Each structure stands twice: as structure tokens, then as C-alpha cells.
Amino acid sequence: MSLLFAATQNQLWYAAPLIVAISLVYGATRHELMGAVLHQAFRTAVWIVGFMLIIFAVLSLISWWT
């Protein structure tokens, strides 16, 4: 698990700008008002990070198991 984390932690930072950009653009295609866009973007970002954490947990489990 630590090997998996160590191998990916530097490259994981590259995900941050992508998550921000994707969330903002997705939010903007769902709403017209800026407040609603930002609210939607925040929800999308939380969803993406949550999804990534789940995948990370599954991969860690597999890594630990094998």
C-alpha cells in the first residue's frame, strides 16, 4: 500500500487542476447563474475526489492482498 502511495503521490497533484477545470466547465453547462455554477462545481469536485478515493481504496486493498 505504501509503495502504491509513494509511487503516485507526486503525480496525483496533476489531478488537482484537472478536477477544478472539469468541475467548473461541467457546472457551467448545467446552470446560467454564477452562484449555481460554483455550487454545482463544488459538488462535482467532491464527487470526483470521492470516486478517486474509492478507487484508491480498492487498489490499495488489492495491492495489500497480493
Next chain:
Amino acid sequence: MAEEKRVIHDEQQTIEIDLRQPGVAAFWAWVWPGAGHLYQRRYAKGLLFMIAILSTWFFGLFLGEGRVVYASFKQPMPRWHYICQLGVGLPALPAIVQNRRVSGSPPKEPLFGGWMAPPQQPVVLDMEDELGYWHKTLNYRFEMGTLYTMVAGLLNILAIYDAYAGPLIIAHDGKRRKDEKANGDKRTGDHRPDEKPSPGVPPGESAADTSAQK
């Protein structure tokens, strides 16, 4: 071409969006991210799309030192990523120019020091594998740059659709969504201005929706 307006309900406010000529707006949105929205005078969203998409694009290009965007359809290594990257419009078009120069007859030297030019293919004996060299020197930044530029192109397709048809309003919370489902209203308050409401029918609902509730 007729100008088009659309009325939506966002955050419990009614907004009229002037889509002007949606086809023209969609074209400008493809040419330069955000330009379609600026044409429609939707300045805030235009700037948001422009900053988000172009910063993603140029950051990817910077990571890949200009090598990650190139047009090449030669076997055995066609650059299918370019189809996604092309979604960003004008910033991806120099790759076409470079491809025409390099693969023309007779082939010419690429412009701008090989920026967005395809690697030399096919690889023959005693000749350096240029694509392999890029992968070796850029390492994972080649993949990251490719990913960033592809995502930028794909995001711009969403922006093009938004310029053409306006935003797709969705319900924020489960309660509201459940209420709408119970009422049989699946359009979440979206209607066209030329849609005349029937007497006694609230805005955003059609007579058919109201009759379904009964």
C-alpha cells in the same frame, strides 16, 4: 438565420437567455473556447470557459513541450488523441499545418522548430525513433500533457453544446427532484418562450403535465 431566445429557471430565478444565432455561436465556441458565449453576450460564462479550457490546454502543451499535440494518421502509430484535442478549435489547428508540410510531396521542414509537428515515421534502421525519444525525455509528462490537452478538447465540446442550446438545468437536491418526479415534471422548469402557457398552469409546466397530475 433567426435569433433564438430561451427562458430557464435557475436558482428559483427566471432568466431569459439570448442565444442569438445558435449555429454561429456554436461555431465560434469551437474556434476559440468561450468566444461563442461572448458572441451571445454571456460574458461571465464565456470568460469561465475561456480560462478553464485554455489554461488546461496550454498547461498540457507546456508539460509536453509542444510535442503532445500532433496530427498523424499513418500506421502503425496513428495519433487518435488528436481527434479529442481538435475539440479545442484554433489552438489545435497548427498541427494540421505541420502535418501537411511534413507529409507533403516533397516533404518540407516543419515550422516553429517542430512545434506540433508529427514525429518522423516510419522508423528505419540507423534512424532515431523520434517518438520514442520524446517518451524517454519527457517521461510521464508526455502522458500528462496528452491527457490535459485531450480533456481540454473534450470540455470544449460541452461548451459548444452550451452555446448552441443553453444550459441543462438540473435539480440541486434530492427532495426537489423527488417532488418533481411525483408531479411528473421531468423538464425541471425549462420551457421555450414561444410556448404559450395554458390558463391556470404555472410557468414551466405544460397542460399535459397538469393533466397528468390530475
